[in-house]
Amino acid sequence: MLTDVFTLAQAEKEERLRGELIGLMAHHRRNCPPYDRILAALGAETEPATLADLPWLPVRLFKTRKLASVPDDEVIRVLTSSGTTGQVSRIHLDREAAATQSRMLARTLGAVLGPRRLPMIVVDRSGVVGDRRSYSARGAGALGMVNFGRDHLWLLDADDRPDVAALKDFLARHGDAPFLIFGFTFMVWRYLYEVARDHGLDLSQGILVHSGGWKKLADQAVDNAEFRRRFAADSGLTRIHNFYGMVEQIGTVFLEGPEGGALYCPDFADVIIRDPETWREAPVGTPGLVEVLSTLPTSYPGNVLLTEDVGVVHGVDDGHWPGKRFSVVGRLPRAEARGCSDTYAGGRS
Amino acid sequence: MELQRLRNVFRAALELPDDVEVDNLEYRGIEKWDSLAHMSLVASIEDEFGVMLDTDEVIDLSSFDRARQILEKHGVVLSD
Numbered sequence: 001m002l003t004d005v006f007t008l009a010q011a012e013k014e015e016r017l018r019g020e021l022i023g024l025m026a027h028h029r030r031n032c033p034p035y036d037r038i039l040a041a042l043g044a045e046t047e048p049a050t051l052a053d054l055p056w057l058p059v060r061l062f063k064t065r066k067l068a069s070v071p072d073d074e075v076i077r078v079l080t081s082s083g084t085t086g087q088v089s090r091i092h093l094d095r096e097a098a099a100t101q102s103r104m105l106a107r108t109l110g111a112v113l114g115p116r117r118l119p120m121i122v123v124d125r126s127g128v129v130g131d132r133r134s135y136s137a138r139g140a141g142a143l144g145m146v147n148f149g150r151d152h153l154w155l156l157d158a159d160d161r162p163d164v165a166a167l168k169d170f171l172a173r174h175g176d177a178p179f180l181i182f183g184f185t186f187m188v189w190r191y192l193y194e195v196a197r198d199h200g201l202d203l204s205q206g207i208l209v210h211s212g213g214w215k216k217l218a219d220q221a222v223d224n225a226e227f228r229r230r231f232a233a234d235s236g237l238t239r240i241h242n243f244y245g246m247v248e249q250i251g252t253v254f255l256e257g258p259e260g261g262a263l264y265c266p267d268f269a270d271v272i273i274r275d276p277e278t279w280r281e282a283p284v285g286t287p288g289l290v291e292v293l294s295t296l297p298t299s300y301p302g303n304v305l306l307t308e309d310v311g312v313v314h315g316v317d318d319g320h321w322p323g324k325r326f327s328v329v330g331r332l333p334r335a336e337a338r339g340c341s342d343t344y345a346g347g348r349s
Numbered sequence: 350m351e352l353q354r355l356r357n358v359f360r361a362a363l364e365l366p367d368d369v370e371v372d373n374l375e376y377r378g379i380e381k382w383d384s385l386a387h388m389s390l391v392a393s394i395e396d397e398f399g400v401m402l403d404t405d406e407v408i409d410l411s412s413f414d415r416a417r418q419i420l421e422k423h424g425v426v427l428s429d
Contacts, residue, residue, distance in 0.1 A: 103405070103408055113404070116401075116403060143385065144384075147384075147404060
């Protein structure tokens with residue numbers, strides 16, 4: 001049985017995470033010399049008083065440095081993700097870290113999917129995971145999700161055209177009981193929403209899990225609210241869960257709650273929104289840079305990462321699940337991102 | 350039920366030769382048992398033994414031995 005991971009009120013979460021993250025910081029300092037040197041150079045405290053005082057790494061550091069806390073011969077997977085600069089993050093997982101990340105991802109998504117594997121539509125083509133030696137980031141994302149489903153339908157053909165006949169066939173077999181839909185946000189919109197609307201398909205039993213951001217939909221003026229509204233109006237699909245996560249904190253996802261509109265942090269993770277000028281924690285309602293915290297990384301020092309995404313906390317302990325409710329609203333413009341990296345303010349505000 | 354059936358399922362799903370030893374296999378321990386092959390292995394196990402595995406069992410199915418234990422939980426007892 002899956003145990004719920006959306007249980008802790010903010011104060012209790014912060015107290016627990018602080019202790020665990022201090023322990024992990026010491027673990028990584030012992031086992032990852034470059035990380036230890038960075039923290040030493042920052043003059044990082046060994047026992048920060050609050051989560052916000054923990055030293056962070058800029059997420060792009062994983063693109064330029066090898067940061068691992070396990071010996072090479074214990075690494076079983078190296079995950080990569082391409083970035084806008086063409087540089088690639090390299091994330092080193094040992095057996096335990098690899099197992100933990102898939103277990104915790106399952107527990108997080110289990111909160112909205114339940115323990116059973118549901119018939120599943122993947123809004124992608126099967127070829128995206130076809131070449132086993134060189135998965136694209138897109139392929140790796142899809143592959144991480146297929147465990148949650150059964151009787152998979154890969155919606156797109158080899159030329160990225162939706163297979164409407166196969167979709168109708170899937171819905172005829174599975175459409176009257178809960179089924180899972182996964183895809184990247186812009187692809188779900190382009191290939192599933194439009195097809196469902198144009199063919200009058202009933203997706204009302206679907207549970208959609210999607211990720212990837214809104215940038216590619218901005219020119220169509222589709223944001224999260226509009227996405228939800230139109231899916232509901234034109235296909236009956238209302239169980240929609242966006243999530244936010246990154247390869248540098250693999251297994252940790254921040255998940256949109258059932259009421260829609262805000263992301264929640266699982267018990268083993270949190271976010272802090274920082275003012276990019278002062279690095280201080282931004283108040284509720286004020287946008288800033290998203291820092292992500294998670295206890296999952298044990299084989300590399302990725303527990304506290306400052307992203308280049310802009311987010312805003314909407315409220316604390318006042319939503320469907322306890323803890324912070326937040327949104328990711330965009331990315332820091334590239335020039336500023338470079339400046340931020342050059343400054344590399346590290347963990348002290 | 351015969352353990353040999355589970356061995357055959359592993360060999361077929363992971364595209365291994367008929368005579369290869371599979372009792373000590375672990376997930377990602379060999380190149381052919383990757384996350385893609387894992388899904389066909391799970392589907393083959395479900396078909397062969399008429400069971401439906403939950404998400405946590407699919408993730409937990411990290412070795413031949415674990416597969417045997419998970420099947421036991423579903424009332425499928427395999428012996429040599």
